[in-house]
Amino acid sequence: MTTAAYTSHLPANAGWFARAEAWLDHKGKGAWIAAMVLGFIFFWPVGLALLAYMIWSKRMFSKSCRTASRHHEGRKAAWAAMKPSGNSAFDAYKADTLRRLEAEQEAFEQFLERLREAKDKSEFDQFMDDRERRAKAEADESENA
Template identity: 80%
Template sequence: MTTAAYTSHLPANAGWLTRAEAWLDHKGKGARIAATVLGFILFWPIGLGLLAYMIWSKRMFGKSCRSQTRHNTHAAWAAMKPSGNMAFDAYKAETLRRLEEEQGAFEDFLRRLREAKDKAEFDQFMDDREKRMKDVSEPAGA
């Protein structure tokens, strides 16, 4: 990705610190953490300064999981709300019904797959146990 993608909102004479901040914002929380750790490794006051700036500017903790969950819940409720177009609502209801059937079929498939795996593992255990019992009893009888 070019630098223009994340610096397009910056003025043309933006300094390297401003461009670096925009790059870190674009890359996300992982890049901010990596930059702070690297700052501590290079020279501890740099890392401390980066950490203080991230906390002070609320960049490190700006988007919480709580706000994402709230947004996702709102989107789920909005999806269930009728649109007012009867043809679209019928299509949506049919698609949701079909997806629920497919989900049920897939869950049944996974259940059967787990049961088959469990049975194969149990059969293998019993075969190994029987083999060990024969090995133990043969030397004693010989």
């Protein structure tokens, strides 16, 4: 994976610390813990500094570093999509496109619901037919015996 995948939110002149932090966040909590352990092994003040940083930045007790950063990026992208661009023609086009997409999504969800109902009905009809056949077979069997 390229560095652009996890450093896209950083400024172009970000230092080595910011790039390292973004890389560790991308790899997850395990990478942070491994870096801390290696820091303790090679030079204990580095491990201690990493532990302090992880506690201070709440990386130690959060669910996952990746989840938090992805959630933040998604929220930022959603907010950016809703902001007006300043170009009224583009904003009108964007609003029209969003309305159209919402209508298509609603129509698709209704289609899926009808599809589920049809599948449920066909499965129920098949169950009832099988049940009727079994009942007839049992009745024939009891008459012949």
